[in-house]
Amino acid sequence: MAKKKKKQKKIDIKVIIVILLIIIALYIISQYIDAKYRQPEITTESTSSVTHSSGDLGEVEYHFIDVGQGDATLIRTPEGDILIDAGENSAEEDLKNYLDLCGVDVLYYAIFTHPDSDHIGGADMVLEEYDVLNVIKPDFEKTTKVYTAMMDAIAAEGCKVYNALPGETYSLGEFDMFVFGPDPENKELDSNNSSIVIKATWGKTTAMLTGDAEKPAEESILRTYSGAELGSMLLKMGHHGSRTSSTEAWLAAVRPTIAIISCGRDNSYGHPHAEALARIKPYVGENIYRTDLLGSFVFISDGEVFAYKDK
Numbered sequence: 025m026a027k028k029k030k031k032q033k034k035i036d037i038k039v040i041i042v043i044l045l046i047i048i049a050l051y052i053i054s055q056y057i058d059a060k061y062r063q064p065e066i067t068t069e070s071t072s073s074v075t076h077s078s079g080d081l082g083e084v085e086y087h088f089i090d091v092g093q094g095d096a097t098l099i100r101t102p103e104g105d106i107l108i109d110a111g112e113n114s115a116e117e118d119l120k121n122y123l124d125l126c127g128v129d130v131l132y133y134a135i136f137t138h139p140d141s142d143h144i145g146g147a148d149m150v151l152e153e154y155d156v157l158n159v160i161k162p163d164f165e166k167t168t169k170v171y172t173a174m175m176d177a178i179a180a181e182g183c184k185v186y187n188a189l190p191g192e193t194y195s196l197g198e199f200d201m202f203v204f205g206p207d208p209e210n211k212e213l214d215s216n217n218s219s220i221v222i223k224a225t226w227g228k229t230t231a232m233l234t235g236d237a238e239k240p241a242e243e244s245i246l247r248t249y250s251g252a253e254l255g256s257m258l259l260k261m262g263h264h265g266s267r268t269s270s271t272e273a274w275l276a277a278v279r280p281t282i283a284i285i286s287c288g289r290d291n292s293y294g295h296p297h298a299e300a301l302a303r304i305k306p307y308v309g310e311n312i313y314r315t316d317l318l319g320s321f322v323f324i325s326d327g328e329v330f331a332y333k334d335k
Contacts, residue, residue: 081198081327084226086258088322089122090315091115093264093288093295094142097233098123099224103197104132108233110146113170119146120153122320130155132196135188136174137235138206138219139166144174151177160194162206163187164218188220190248200225204245204254205237212240216263221245223256227327232256232278236263242274251277258282258323258330261304265296265314275307282323282330283308289316 087098091111096119099106105128111119134156136144150156151174159178165171178185186194192203205221206213219235232254237245242262245254259280262269264287283304287295296314304312313321313332322333 081227084199084229084325084327086231086323086325087122087126088260088284088286088313088315088320089119090318090320091119091146091286093291093293094145095137095235095264095286096146097260097286098126098128099199100126101196101199101226103199104130106133106135106196106201107131107150108135109137109143109235110134110150112142113145116146116149120149123150123154128154130157133158133160133194133201134183135160135220135222138162138215139164139168139171139174140215140236141168141170143235145170147174148177151181151183156181156183158184158186160186160188160220162218162220163208164206164213164215166215188222190245194222198226204249205241207241207244207248210240210244212244216268217241217244219262223254226325229258229325229327229330230256231258231260231325232280233260234262234269236266236269238263238266238268239271242269242271246273246277249277251279254278256280258284259304259308260284260286261296261300263295264291264293265300266293267297267299270300270303272303275303280304280307281311283312284323285312285314285316287314287316291316 082102085100089096089098092115094111094115095109096111097108131154134150136147188203190203190205190207194201201222201224203220203222206218210217216236216238217240219237219241221234221237224231224233254277256278257280259278261283265285285296323330324333
């Protein structure tokens with residue numbers, strides 16, 4: 025009789041272990057489903073109303089990735105990762121190696137600022153290799169192989185797709201991205217000037233990220249928004265530091281103290297142009313950071329200030 029009770033006790037322990045394992049598995053599955061199908065928070069608040077108290081927000085990292093003559097920026101927030109642009113197709117391996125080194129698995133947002141190959145060349149790779157939940161792009165098409173490859177990869181991924189419009193705010197926890205452009209009413213809308221222009225806000229720190237927006241896009245934004253709304257501590261200079269971007273009026277409104285330029289070493293375009301560097305220098309002094317000179321680098325925001333870090 026005593027032996028029978030002991031056997032029953034062993035069976036009960038095994039049942040309990042199985043039940044616990046099932047509960048853990050169901051929890052893991054539910055967390056994945058929640059992340060996969062969670063809708064992004066999109067509002068139409070003015071950018072001046074979406075700043076937050078820094079408090080104990082934690083840190084946000086801005087990784088400006090060296091992809092040669094192209095653009096790719098990884099933003100790491102406490103709530104998840106965001107990728108803005110994906111460089112040329114020829115830089116896919118470099119981009120993947122960098123993202124893997126950072127331990128990226130899921131991208132809550134993949135933002136493709138405009139359909140030029142030096143910004144979306146690696147988009148198909150990103151969509152195939154990583155779990156992309158939401159894609160943000162401009163409502164501007166281009167009849168190229170690289171654009172078709174991106175759109176096919178988006179369809180295969182089955183993620184949510186949003187065409188960015190001025191006045192929208194895309195949020196990830198306390199991290200906000202306010203959209204200034206492109207303006208669909210802009211009569212000079214071409215590939216570069218269709219670029220998504222966003223102001224990212226984390227606590228008291230702000231970063232203006234401009235794709236390849238040139239003078240027409242900057243002027244269009246300035247007709248709608250004031251310097252109080254556009255003011256940003258960090259500016260990623262438009263079009264790789266080209267003379268066609270970062271006009272005097274734009275810089276006077278943004279008033280940055282840090283400038284970022286993404287371009288390739290000894291590139292055939294001569295980026296960054298001397299004229300653009302001369303215009304930005306009165307605002308930022310020596311605080312100009314270039315991927316052609318530094319390779320990949322990181323700026324970290326604690327919600328109060330930005331701090332530079334070598335990658």
